[in-house]
Amino acid sequence: MTPVFARKNEGTLLTLHSSSVTICVLMTTKKSTGKKPLRKTSKKKSSSVSVSKVKRPARAFRTYPQAIKYLFDRTDYERQKKLRYNVSTFDLDRMNNFLKALGNPHKKIKTVHIAGTKGKGSTATMLGKMVEANGYSVGLYTPPHVTTLHERIAVNSEMINKKTMLGLMNRVQPVIEKFLSKDDGPTFFEIMTVLAFMHFADEEVDLAIIETGLGGRLDSTNVVNPEVVGITSISIDHQNLLGTTLDSIAKEKAGVIKKGIPVVTVAQDPAAMRILKKLAVSKKAPLAVTGKDIDFSYRFESSREDGPHTRLCLTTDNSRFEHLRVPLPGEHQAINCGLALAMLDTLKDKGYTFDDQKTILGLNEVKLAGRMEMVSADPRILIDAAHNAASVRALMGAIGQHIPYDSMIVIFGCNGDKDVRGMLTQLQYGADKVIFTRSNSPKAVFPSDLADMYTELCGKMCQTTLSLKAAIRAASSATSKEDLICIAGSFSLVGQAKDLFDATPTK
Structure with a gap:
């Protein structure tokens, strides 16, 4: 006698018969939520090979300390006393080949690129918090770090963890070894930058905010094609590498300017500004300056409620911020905050939507280690x-x-x-x-x-x-x-x- 089963709305009931047994299988189907999955998935092809016989690829590192030691054993220009600044030492061809061998993760994400002498990390962090507060997933790459290497790479304000770092290092190690065999191994900073791109691509961030490490023109991060470029205040720094004059340093920093990509900067020394304008014109990149092309002002004040602090005003065709409290102390941080707001405004022209109140809430959450x-x-x-x-x-x-x-x-x-x-x-x-x-x-x-x-x-x-x-x-x-x-x-x-x-x- 064939048993009778009630049919479920969410599934299909199959009854399988054999000469000695009847097997009933309920095949269920999950209702669609209409939401995009966090990660793209692909169907795996079936295989007749026994699971026990499938060999997993050998991992180079079984522990986090092993992976980090391997990373720090690579050439680290951040710790070298004497260094030549040229296309051989800082080789973007090597960086591009390294990325290509890993599937070009930097081309799978939208980016913002920030260069300059001082204020890069503060500007990047403030911009990241404002974008994140509007519901977007944000990657943040901010070298160097204060206490831990993990500070450099974060998604939605969460530093990359040891488990993820270990997994990424196991993925890049075979590629690094191939380059080492050709006597052209990637440097510590190049590897860190690639790890950031890979992590951001894995997490499918809506926007990755990328800070340069040294200079700009030959910097390992200068492989991205960003939505907008931000250039903070330019001053004398790294003279032994970037040059002894402000205009020579400005030329290196301005090397991040790309053809047709909008550039936002702050008031600069005339020598530096001449270089920025000249390169922007040659690249046909629209250049906007806070306080000149963008209505921007700030003032220091003190109140019983907030104590000493700085407030700013910034107005564009798309945005209007009046008497906005700067989250970090110092007038220089007001200038950085103005640049971050101006870059946020530029992103609106790229299809991003931002609510002013959410933006302000995000800005109020900014905290930065090692800054006052x-x-x-x-x-x-x-x-x-x-x-x-x-x-x-x-x-x-x-x-x-x-x-x-x-x-x-x-x-x-x-x-x-x-x-x-x-x-x-x-x-x-x-x-x-x-x-x-x-x-x-x-x-x-x-x-x-x-x-x-x-x-x-x-x-x-x-x-x-x-x-x-x-x-x-x-x-x-x-x-x-x-x-x-x-x-x-x-x-x-x-x-x-x-x-x-x-x-x-x-x-």
Whole structure:
């Protein structure tokens, strides 16, 4: 006797007969939600081969430490004292071939490209938060890092985790080995940049915000075809690589300008602005300047509710922001925020839609490690990654505006490839006392050399220590409750300081 089964609306009932048994199988079908899947999937072809006989490809790395050691064993220009800046050392052909061998992940995502001397990370972070607040998935690539390598790559404000990094390293390792066999292995920064592109492509981000590492023209990130280019303030930096004059540095930074791609920048030194305009015209790239082509202004104020802060106004045909509170302290951050808003406005012409209220909410969530960050209350210790003369000048001014203190001791250490004399000159205008120390970077200048230069420049007395811990002990013993200790000069030094006061592990 054949059994009777009730039919389900969501499935199909099949009854299979054999000579000895009747088998009933309910075939169900899932209702469509109408939503796009997070990741594209493809149907796998059936195989008659037993699962037990299928060999998985061997993994080069079984543990995260193995993968990271392999990564750090690659050529790392960020840590080299002497370096030639040319098309052989910084080879975009190698970068393009590397990407091609991995399926060109950078061509699978829409991007924004940000170059400049100072403010790149702040501008990128503010833009990312505003776009994310409007419901878009956002990738963020911001080298260098303060404490952990994972800071450089994030999706929707979440740093890449160890498991994902391990998986990506196993995917790129065979390709790296092929290039190494031809004596043309990719560098540490090239690999990190490729990992970022791959992660963003895997996550199918709606927009990836890409910050340059060094210069622009020959930078490994300069392989993208972005929706918009942003160029922050240009000043003297990396003279041994980019040139000793502002116009030579500007030429390298402006190398990210692409044919027909809109460019947004801030008010620049006339020498730098001439270069930007000339290249934009040659590339037929529309160039807009905040405060000139874009109605932009800002002012510093203090209120009982918000304390000392900066507010800005920015108006375009598509946007209108009035008396918007800048989330990060300092007038220089108002300039960066204005650039981020102007880039956001340009994205509207590319099909992105943004609600002003959501944009403001996103901006209010911005927090940035190592930028005027208070890491200790007693004694009061502030860290900032200012690492060129313009940034140190901006830092001294921002501290004076935003933080009350009786006396300030600056613990300072920098790298030799920077404008050292320029930074030391700016220190004297804010520091009551300076303690020179050394970070763990191979490029770090010896404290005694910094002290000699500082005394020569301004005639002021200073102190030296061989370690950051010793510098902090010396500063702490000489301060009262109303005094301030500021640690600045390089990402490496600030990262070490943050590690001393923040033990949050990486996932």
